[in-house]
Amino acid sequence: MVRRAEALRPILRERQTRCEQLGRLPEETNEDFLRAGFYRIVQPRRFGGYEFSLPDFIRVMTAISRGCPESGWVLTLTAGHPEAFLAGFSEQAQREVYGETGDVRAPGVFVPGGTAMPVQGGYRVQGAWDYSTGCDVATHFLGGTLALDPETRAPSTYVYVLLDRKDFRIVDNWDVVGMQGTGSRRVVVEEMTVPAHRVLEFGNPGLTVFFEQPGRALHKNPMYHGPVFLFLFCELTSVVVGTARGALDIYEQILRERKSTLPPFTPRTEMDEYQHHFGHAQGLIDTAEAALLQLGTQYMEIAKRTVEGIRSSAEEQRRFQRVTQQCVELAWEAVDLMFRTAGSSAAKKTSALARYFRNLAVIRTHLTVQLHHTSTNVGRIHFGLPPLSTM
Numbered sequence: 001m002v003r004r005a006e007a008l009r010p011i012l013r014e015r016q017t018r019c020e021q022l023g024r025l026p027e028e029t030n031e032d033f034l035r036a037g038f039y040r041i042v043q044p045r046r047f048g049g050y051e052f053s054l055p056d057f058i059r060v061m062t063a064i065s066r067g068c069p070e071s072g073w074v075l076t077l078t079a080g081h082p083e084a085f086l087a088g089f090s091e092q093a094q095r096e097v098y099g100e101t102g103d104v105r106a107p108g109v110f111v112p113g114g115t116a117m118p119v120q121g122g123y124r125v126q127g128a129w130d131y132s133t134g135c136d137v138a139t140h141f142l143g144g145t146l147a148l149d150p151e152t153r154a155p156s157t158y159v160y161v162l163l164d165r166k167d168f169r170i171v172d173n174w175d176v177v178g179m180q181g182t183g184s185r186r187v188v189v190e191e192m193t194v195p196a197h198r199v200l201e202f203g204n205p206g207l208t209v210f211f212e213q214p215g216r217a218l219h220k221n222p223m224y225h226g227p228v229f230l231f232l233f234c235e236l237t238s239v240v241v242g243t244a245r246g247a248l249d250i251y252e253q254i255l256r257e258r259k260s261t262l263p264p265f266t267p268r269t270e271m272d273e274y275q276h277h278f279g280h281a282q283g284l285i286d287t288a289e290a291a292l293l294q295l296g297t298q299y300m301e302i303a304k305r306t307v308e309g310i311r312s313s314a315e316e317q318r319r320f321q322r323v324t325q326q327c328v329e330l331a332w333e334a335v336d337l338m339f340r341t342a343g344s345s346a347a348k349k350t351s352a353l354a355r356y357f358r359n360l361a362v363i364r365t366h367l368t369v370q371l372h373h374t375s376t377n378v379g380r381i382h383f384g385l386p387p388l389s390t391m
Helices: 002-022 027-036 054-067 069-079 091-098 214-218 228-257 272-307 314-341 352-363 371-382
Strands: 108-119 122-132 140-148 155-164 169-171 185-195 199-203
Touching: 002 027, 002 054, 002 069, 002 352, 054 069, 054 228, 054 272, 069 228, 069 352, 091 214, 108 155, 108 185, 122 140, 122 155, 122 199, 140 185, 140 199, 155 185, 228 272, 228 314, 228 352, 272 314, 314 352, 314 371
Parallel strands: 108 140
Antiparallel strands: 108 122, 122 185, 140 155, 155 199, 169 185
16 A cells, blocks of 8 residues: 555656646546545445554555645545544444445544534534535535534534535635645535434544444444544644655755855755755654654554553543644654755745645644644643643
8 A cells, every 4th residue: 555655656746736726636636546445544344445554544644645745635534534433423324324335535524513403313404614625526524513402502512414425515715825735625514404323422522532432333443442533633644744755855856956056056965054954854754754653553552442441541642642743843844944945946836845835834724733732731631730622
């Protein structure tokens, strides 16, 4: 799987401009991902997937994102959800979704964007979810939703609703400075009844989740029983590390092809200054990748303990998240260094390095990588105080 991803790198890099201009994953890239089996990496084997481990998933997603961060983002967030979310739904829902072929691409938004009112046979659902990455190539959609109390009509709990592609429409409101090619548009659901087995109670949109979700009993692999959001943090960070690695590829090419701007016009690869920049950036990225892969292994251990009845603590989960955030910061430091020292030509709109820089700048705005919140919460929990926020 890793070799397949690496083989696609030059092709994805050639398509970057087109992906950005389309504002979505090119259909030929989606077909490449389907043929390679990338969407099935952590999909349960009983439903047509490969059921590989999280470290394996990280390696493949990093390799894809190295070729194109936007394509990698779409793939990672849609391919990871069979492990993170779908595995918790009832057996009936999982069988309906995977069908006979196991062809599933289910992006999701965990921030509540809709409401669900209990009615006979299920829930009356309506809503709109922004930032729905990969909705253009989706077969299904997972929407974080507030379930309402039928008497008071006040929010009573947090649920996910599982929808088929025919159930929602897409509004093109994705207009950003980076990650344009992810097609993270708005998904809109008009008022409709969703069967009860397609609605999954989830606790709350933060780190506290219910492990006793009905569908997880179907899966013997401990991977499907770990804290969901720890898996999701590794998803995002895989794209970040791959993005930084791809920027380093471009930076090396610049150093090999260009000379100093002043006499004696020394090749940049022979200049101490650029040797230092390259070595420092590479060291930052290597460290981020090593830490991320270790987190993948740690998640598998946490999942195994969960099956054994030993749940991870709130502090352990927050510390896990904080390490993923540090990986993001290391990657950003490396890309910022490369962009700053590559020369003014790197700032051109058509510059490949500028695209990696813009993409990573946008990724850093994501709710889950705001490290000041997490650092504070880690300290508060350690000293016996409640966290200030769910993230």
